[in-house]
Amino acid sequence: MRFHVKYYLAGLAVLALTIPVWARTYKQSMVLSTGKTIGSTQLKPGSYDFTADDAKMELNVLQKGKVIATVQGQWVKTSDKTQGVDFDNDKITQVRFHGSDQAFQLP
Numbered sequence: 001m002r003f004h005v006k007y008y009l010a011g012l013a014v015l016a017l018t019i020p021v022w023a024r025t026y027k028q029s030m031v032l033s034t035g036k037t038i039g040s041t042q043l044k045p046g047s048y049d050f051t052a053d054d055a056k057m058e059l060n061v062l063q064k065g066k067v068i069a070t071v072q073g074q075w076v077k078t079s080d081k082t083q084g085v086d087f088d089n090d091k092i093t094q095v096r097f098h099g100s101d102q103a104f105q106l107p
Contacts, residue, residue, distance in 0.1 A: 025053050058073070072107070093106055
């Protein structure tokens with residue numbers, strides 16, 4: 001019996017180590033021509049990258065390779081696989097990633 005428990009625990013350990021490999025990181029680049037708000041951060045006109053890991057409920061905003069904001073949100077399914085960013089007035093509300101039917105929805 002002990003012999004089987006060892007193999008069972010070894011299998012679980014291998015599985016636990018490979019789970020992060022399944023997570024996918026999405027990236028979307030965008031040039032803002034006017035100022036926008038994401039979460040509590042004001043974004044000035046310029047180039048930005050949005051990255052999100054499908055295993056997490058947060059979106060990172062990068063400018064020139066540096067994270068300037070991290071916002072909480074949730075993943076939602078979309079009807080198509082187009083990329084883009086949705087706005088409500090000057091507030092970013094959703095980021096859609098190329099080739100994915102998921103979008104990151106902001107509160």
